[in-house]
Amino acid sequence: QKEVEQDPGPLSVPEGAIVSLNCTYSNSAFQYFMWYRQYSRKGPELLMYTYSSGNKEDGRFTAQVDKSSKYISLFIRDSQPSDSATYLCAMSIPDNAGNMLTFGGGTRLMVKP
Amino acid sequence: DAGVIQSPRHEVTEMGQEVTLRCKPISGHDYLFWYRQTMMRGLELLIYFNNNVPIDDSGMPEDRFSAKMPNASFSTLKIQPSEPRDSAVYFCASASGTTGVNSPLHFGNGTRLTVT
Numbered sequence: 001q002k003e004v005e006q007d008p009g010p011l012s013v014p015e016g017a018i019v020s021l022n023c024t025y026s027n028s029a030f031q032y033f034m035w036y037r038q039y040s041r042k043g044p045e046l047l048m049y050t051y052s053s054g055n056k057e058d059g060r061f062t063a064q065v066d067k068s069s070k071y072i073s074l075f076i077r078d079s080q081p082s083d084s085a086t087y088l089c090a091m092s093i094p095d096n097a098g099n100m101l102t103f104g105g106g107t108r109l110m111v112k113p
Numbered sequence: 114d115a116g117v118i119q120s121p122r123h124e125v126t127e128m129g130q131e132v133t134l135r136c137k138p139i140s141g142h143d144y145l146f147w148y149r150q151t152m153m154r155g156l157e158l159l160i161y162f163n164n165n166v167p168i169d170d171s172g173m174p175e176d177r178f179s180a181k182m183p184n185a186s187f188s189t190l191k192i193q194p195s196e197p198r199d200s201a202v203y204f205c206a207s208a209s210g211t212t213g214v215n216s217p218l219h220f221g222n223g224t225r226l227t228v229t
Contacts, residue, residue, distance in 0.1 A: 034217065041222070041223075041225075042222050042223075043117070043204050043206070043220030043221050043222050043223055044156075044204075044218075044220050045219075045220065046217040046218070046219075049217060088155075088156065100158070100161075100169075101158075101218065103155055103156040104155070105155035106155060106156075
């Protein structure tokens with residue numbers, strides 16, 4: 001079993017829909033949680049960054065962490081065709097050994113006009 | 114800020130040949146990471162450096178893989194000899210430790226390697 005599990009999709013939604021992307025993890029030591037967005041033939045770019053449990057909102061994007069369930073979510077409101085990309089969750093353990101991230105496999109999202 | 118720059122963008126080579134991938138991190142970043150991405154295994158960390166020193170190379174799959182960082186602005190990942198199963202997209206990423214542990218990674222656009 002992988003440390004971080006993510007449904008690969010693809011997830012196809014109409015423009016304007018609310019999108020929910022999710023990851024589950026097994027290591028309770030993870031404290032930092034991130035979402036990266038990766039467009040086709042590009043490198044991943046950081047979208048959202050949260051620490052510990054709770055919600056964080058940034059424009060149309062909301063990141064949610066439930067540490068008791070070892071479950072994180074990314075919600076996209078009013079989805080746009082430009083949101084079509086692969087979304088990777090990532091998480092890490094706080095230490096001084098560098099920025100060691102464990103990535104999920106990514107969920108491919110397609111928003112159709 | 115030009116971001117992380119990787120070259121070449123595409124590399125096609127024959128099995129047994131040596132392949133060298135190059136990376137220029139963001140100026141001032143003191144961490145550099147090499148990742149490999151495939152459909153089957155996703156993003157895998159191969160090795161990372163801090164202040165040009167290799168810290169953890171436990172993700173390097175075999176002795177055929179080696180990485181160097183001769184200075185703060187340049188790193189290479191070499192595969193010798195290459196095999197078809199090495200075909201993947203290789204990403205370099207950098208980060209600044211001064212912004213705190215677990216500061217975000219900045220990725221390059223990758224090198225797509227095909228070994229025939």
